[in-house]
Amino acid sequence: MADVAGMRSPYRSTSDTFDLDDLVSKDPFKQFENWFDLARSHPRIEEANAMALATATKDGMPSVRMVLMKGYDHSGFQFFTNHGSRKSSEINENPKCSIMFYWEPLKRSVRIEGKVERMSEEYSTTYFHSRPRTSQLGSTSSQQSTVVESRQCLKDKYEELIEEYKDDDKIIPKPVFWGGYLVKPSSFEFWQGQTNRLHDRLKFRLQKDEEVTDPKLTHVADDGWVIERLLIFFRGGYLVKPSSFEFWQGQTNRLHDRLKFRLQKDEEVTDPKLTHVADDGWVIERLSP
Numbered sequence: 001m002a003d004v005a006g007m008r009s010p011y012r013s014t015s016d017t018f019d020l021d022d023l024v025s026k027d028p029f030k031q032f033e034n035w036f037d038l039a040r041s042h043p044r045i046e047e048a049n050a051m052a053l054a055t056a057t058k059d060g061m062p063s064v065r066m067v068l069m070k071g072y073d074h075s076g077f078q079f080f081t082n083h084g085s086r087k088s089s090e091i092n093e094n095p096k097c098s099i100m101f102y103w104e105p106l107k108r109s110v111r112i113e114g115k116v117e118r119m120s121e122e123y124s125t126t127y128f129h130s131r132p133r134t135s136q137l138g139s140t141s142s143q144q145s146t147v148v149e150s151r152q153c154l155k156d157k158y159e160e161l162i163e164e165y166k167d168d169d170k171i172i173p174k175p176v177f178w179g180g181y182l183v184k185p186s187s188f189e190f191w192q193g194q195t196n197r198l199h200d201r202l203k204f205r206l207q208k209d210e211e212v213t214d215p216k217l218t219h220v221a222d223d224g225w226v227i228e229r230l231l232i233f234f235r236g237g238y239l240v241k242p243s244s245f246e247f248w249q250g251q252t253n254r255l256h257d258r259l260k261f262r263l264q265k266d267e268e269v270t271d272p273k274l275t276h277v278a279d280d281g282w283v284i285e286r287l288s289p
């Protein structure tokens with residue numbers, strides 16, 4: 001096994017902890033804003049709005065990917081995607097989700113859990129047209145998450161669209177399969193890493209109906225939220241045994257590269273144009289970005 005156990009970087013010092021008195025607000029959205037503003041103005045953080053979005057099928061198979069948060073307020077956190085993608089089909093059958101920001105130079109992360117809902121067509125259309133034309137065409141050309149024959153097929157489709165919309169005055173219609181989602185939080189966890197591993201974890205959660213709280217542990221905050229300090233962790237090892245790997249590389253024109261390895265199913269007959277046999281029972285497919 002590759003030994004990376006010695007990889008360890010210093011986090012925050014014991015004189016720089018994060019406790020209840022350090023909260024700028026008892027409103028978790030305002031606390032988020034305070035940390036987010038620091039992250040977005042940090043010279044070593046290029047995309048402070050990049051967040052991991054975890055969804056799951058109804059029967060509990062999880063999946064996670066990065067998306068860009070495109071706005072937030074008390075109604076929730078927005079992102080935009082393709083309604084035919086894997087994440088969207090999981091959201092359709094199970095709207096529960098989790099998002100997570102990690103700002104490595106600050107040694108801070110925010111984990112949010114909640115439910116996702118679709119934003120209105122009008123809102124998505126307005127946002128779609130605010131994007132650069134190359135990104136609009138990138139989204140229009142791709143049936144996100146479907147298996148495709150080659151990068152060339154994606155490029156051909158994209159170039160056809162560039163030709164069709166070469167006149168800058170010609171409006172690119174928002175595809176019906178593209179739009180926005182809103183994550184509506186029911187909890188926020190603010191985490192700050194300490195070098196001695198006594199990390200700080202403050203969790204806001206919505207107080208349950210008629211819940212009686214212990215004031216030593218649970219602190220009443222604003223607008224129906226309560227705050228709790230969580231334990232750090234108990235050490236113990238786990239092994240994740242993969243059944244798929246996706247290698248993703250970002251392109252400025254949004255024709256991102258996605259190569260997925262997955263274990264071939266028993267007796268599966270594959271189409272050699274789409275599915276390439278690899279080593280040790282794995283197959284490789286190119287996914288649409």
Ligand SMILES: Cc1cc2nc3c(=O)[nH]c(=O)nc-3n(C[C@H](O)[C@H](O)[C@H](O)COP(=O)(O)O)c2cc1C
Binds near residue numbers: 065069082248
């Ligand atoms: C930093 C970063 C930001 C991304 N932002 C988005 C985004 O805002 N919307 C999106 O659909 N995909 C975005 N992607 C691509 C996704 O990670 C993912 O490949 C794609 O949404 C398909 O995911 P799915 O097959 O799980 O639905 C981003 C990837 C990275 C690395």
